Amino acid sequence: MARNVLTPPTRLLLGPGPSNPAPEVSAAMAAPLVGHLDPYFLQVMDETMADLRTVFGTANHHTIPMSGTGTAGLEAIMFNLLEPGDEAIIGVIGYFGQRLAELAERAGARVRRIEAPLGEVIAPERIAEQLDRRPPKLVALVHAETSTGAEQPLAGIGALVREAGALFVVDCVTSLGGTAVDVDRQLIDAAGSCSQKCLGAPPGLGPVTFGPRAMAAVTTRRSKPATWYLDLQLLFQYWGDAGGPRDRAFHHTAPVANIYGFREALRLVIEEGLEARYARHRAAHERLVEGLGTLGLLLFTPETHRLPMLNVILIPEGVDDVAVRRQMLERGIEIGGGFGPLKGKAWRVGLMGTNATPEVVDRLIGELGEVLAVSR
Numbered sequence: 001m002a003r004n005v006l007t008p009p010t011r012l013l014l015g016p017g018p019s020n021p022a023p024e025v026s027a028a029m030a031a032p033l034v035g036h037l038d039p040y041f042l043q044v045m046d047e048t049m050a051d052l053r054t055v056f057g058t059a060n061h062h063t064i065p066m067s068g069t070g071t072a073g074l075e076a077i078m079f080n081l082l083e084p085g086d087e088a089i090i091g092v093i094g095y096f097g098q099r100l101a102e103l104a105e106r107a108g109a110r111v112r113r114i115e116a117p118l119g120e121v122i123a124p125e126r127i128a129e130q131l132d133r134r135p136p137k138l139v140a141l142v143h144a145e146t147s148t149g150a151e152q153p154l155a156g157i158g159a160l161v162r163e164a165g166a167l168f169v170v171d172c173v174t175s176l177g178g179t180a181v182d183v184d185r186q187l188i189d190a191a192g193s194c195s196q197k198c199l200g201a202p203p204g205l206g207p208v209t210f211g212p213r214a215m216a217a218v219t220t221r222r223s224k225p226a227t228w229y230l231d232l233q234l235l236f237q238y239w240g241d242a243g244g245p246r247d248r249a250f251h252h253t254a255p256v257a258n259i260y261g262f263r264e265a266l267r268l269v270i271e272e273g274l275e276a277r278y279a280r281h282r283a284a285h286e287r288l289v290e291g292l293g294t295l296g297l298l299l300f301t302p303e304t305h306r307l308p309m310l311n312v313i314l315i316p317e318g319v320d321d322v323a324v325r326r327q328m329l330e331r332g333i334e335i336g337g338g339f340g341p342l343k344g345k346a347w348r349v350g351l352m353g354t355n356a357t358p359e360v361v362d363r364l365i366g367e368l369g370e371v372l373a374v375s376r
């Protein structure tokens with residue numbers, strides 16, 4: 001029996017991700033497919049690595065979009081850098097910090113958690129104290145905690161971690177492309193992000209970067225990592241090692257169309273300019289906060305460390321969370337619900353990539369105002 005042609009609705013994606021890709025990105029994904037070992041594609045891979053280095057702010061050769069989403073990249077970091085019995089210090093300021101701790105444990109590490117209350121961040125002194133107590137193999141932080149809207153400051157932490165002889169790992173899934181991550185300047189040894197938030201491509205890739213200290217840990221492991229698909233040494237036989245042979249070995253079939261789209265998204269980021277892009281995200285956030293004020297709505301996260309691209313908004317007393325989100329969706333706008341302890345208490349609004357504009361903010365405020373007017 002004939003099936004209907006796929007006709008997804010057009011949505012303005014203002015949840016915690018994915019965001020709407022630029023039309024150029026969608027067009028690139030529909031470009032003619034070539035094989036994953038085609039000389040043309042090998043050139044696309046090299047260009048993608050080069051542009052991703054620019055966006056991460058790094059000279060690291062080992063910088064690629066992993067197949068799989070952001071989680072795959074973070075899992076690759078933990079499973080390649082940690083060996084059974086290693087110790088890891090993980091900053092937990094929300095759900096995604098807990099997840100990093102879980103990944104490290106699954107890689108066989110003993111994990112010490114440094115926790116902060118929801119909405120708060122971790123002071124560098126608390127990390128220094130733990131490093132003094134006993135230096136671990138690795139310290140990992142979530143830069144942009146998508147569950148609470150908090151931005152974990154990174155300044156100065158890389159130096160502390162390096163002094164202690166440990167590796168500094170950062171989850172920048174929500175921040176990359178929307179605010180500065182600056183891998184080399186912050187002395188970050190490995191970082192993992194995603195394709196579908198501030199970089200403006202669809203989900204499906206986990207951009208990662210590994211510096212020389214991280215790669216030294218990878219190449220001097222006592223044992224093979226307990227993952228074949230995410231084994232960095234195998235992966236770079238395909239992506240090409242620094243100064244290595246140019247004939248690329250088959251590892252898995254790279255998602256060619258996704259990488260086309262991602263390369264185009266990176267091109268757009270670089271064409272806009274990193275600083276201009278961060279300023280655009282910041283301006284959209286400020287306009288949103290102002291607009292929310294006119295609706296009598298408040299943000300959950302303290303102003304001192306609010307993320308620009310992900311806004312956690314307190315749901316007023318007596319307003320039905322699910323009903324409002326459903327009505328917004330009927331108007332073509334997706335917003336996110338609260339996560340974990342904030343479920344039912346907050347909405348999460350992402351202004352990421354193409355959606356960090358005054359026009360989008362004004363449309364959101366207008367529609368939300370109308371929905372709330374009949375919901376209270």
Ligand SMILES: Cc1ncc(COP(=O)(O)O)c(C=O)c1O
Nearest residue numbers: 069070071096144146173174194
């Ligand atoms: C901070 C953070 N880390 C990790 C992830 C997981 O990324 P993905 O959903 O692309 O696997 C997310 C997803 O929203 C996130 O916000």
